[in-house]
Amino acid sequence: MKINRNQFLLWFGAAISIAEIITGTLIAPLGLFKGSLAIIIGHLIGAFLLLLPASFIGGQRQQNAIELTRPVYGATGVLLFSILNVVQLIGWTGVMIANAVQSLQQLKLLKTSYLLDLLIIAGLIIGWLALKTQVFFRLNNLIVLLLVVACAGLFWQLGVLPHNPQQLVTQHISFGAAVELSIAMALSWLPLIADYTQHSKKPLTLSLWSTSGYFFGSLGMFFLGFLTVILTGYTDFNQFLAATHYGVIVLFIILFSTITTTFLDAYSAGINLKNIFPNWRLTPNTLGIGVTLLGLGLASSTQLFKYELFLSLISATFTPLYTVVFFNLLYRRLPKWLNFSCWLMGTVGYYGLQRFDFPLGTTTLLMLCIIGALFVSSYVTRTIHQSAQP
Structure with missing residues (x-):
């Protein structure tokens, strides 16, 4: 039970960022009912259709997120996936640090320079990585x-502060x-979650937690x-934080929500680097410190606050990759060249499918298309194999 509680709080903390x-604020133009429905549907799909099977398969096979791809894509696929994942994790590390520092600067909570705020955030993350288990x-x-x-306390402030919904900027966003x-935020954790459930004796239970x-x-x-x-009209969340006058509490939220989230990014990037460079004797925690420093450099030189394209x-990248993995490990193993082809076509096809504005999200539509293509490919390859037998 203690392990389950630890895992629940670990991932609950990862989500607090x-x-x-900020991503939630982007959905406000839909209005209260449609926006709420979109958030709930997206989270159900992202958490239980994507994260849950990835976590369960990792625990069932006693493998981390990267190792799960080896029987599906081979050694080349593992290497490519590891590189792509390290890149996105370094990117997320930079995004998290930059967002936190932007809030600190805008709210003038520490009254220090941008560079010093960067060093404070990065130092706290590095300290987290240095802790014993x-x-x-x-x-x-x-x-x-x-x-x-x-x-x-912030939710309580939503009911206390004056409501000015007429200030809402009506930027268009479809359902x-x-x-x-909502799906995409969960999807960003897809290549990580099995790293934390791979040693479980009860993979389904731990994955659910x-x-x-x-x-x-x-x-x-x-x-x-x-x-x-919706309630206050503040489209910039930092403006709402300033209006609460919760100086110390806001500072605590910004600092430690960044730490509990970015720690997972940096640590998992360290695991990926071990796959790319197996001869390195450094631990994932030590490599994670290096990733944090790279993220620090990225945050200090680039404006990372608009990350919808990211x-x-x-x-x-990861929707077709893991849809193919799920199909192969849960239903039927297909040739590696076919799996690679579906991954590549799915990555390109994602941008084409965006034009359809599917009500359940482009990710869901892409998964359905890939699963359909894999079922057809499975039938064809099995038919060819049977006809080739004497």
Whole structure:
């Protein structure tokens, strides 16, 4: 039970981030009913249609997220996937650090320079990576519980502050695009979650706890950002934070929500680097510190706050990759060349399918198309194989 609680809080903490809140604000133009429905549907699909099977398969096979792809794509596929995943994790590390520092600067919470704020955030993440496992879980659980209380205070402020919904900027977003944003945030964790369930003796139970932790945490963050715009009219979440006058609490949320989320990105990037360079004797934690420093450099030199295109790129890359993995490991193994072809065509096809504005999101439509193509390919290859036998 303790392990389940640790995993639930680990993934609940991963979901508590400024990035999740900001993404929730983008859905506000749909209005209260449609926006709420889009957020809930997107989270159900992202958490239980994508994260849950990835987590369960990893625990069942005692393999991390990267190792699961080896029988499907071979050694070349594992290498390519590892490189792509390291790139996106370094990108997310930079995004998280940059978003946190932008909030600190805008709210003038520390009254220090941009560079010093960058170093403070990166230093705290590195300190988190340096913790021993037992100490980490105890401290992480405490911090996550405190973050829940702090975020509850922000929800309470939504009911206290003056409501000015007429200030809402009516930027257009379709229902399907709103669902897709919710799916994409969950999808960004798809190449990571099995890293934390691979040693489980009860993979389904642990996977349900992990997935549920992320689901409820992310749902709360999306609704915090979404309702901020709907109820107060603040399209910039930092403006709402300033209006609360919760200086110390806001500082705590910004600092530690960034740490609990970015730690997972950096640590999993370290695991991926071990796959790319198996002869390196450094631990994933040590490599994660290097990833944090790379993210620090990225955040110091680039404006990373508009990342909708980044989410689309992640969806285009990892949706077809893992749909093929699920099909091969749960239904029928197909030739590696065919799996590679479906991955490549799915990545290109994602952008073409965006034009249809599917109500359940482009990711869902792409998964359905790939599964259909794989079923047909499975039938054809089996027919050819049977006809070739004497």
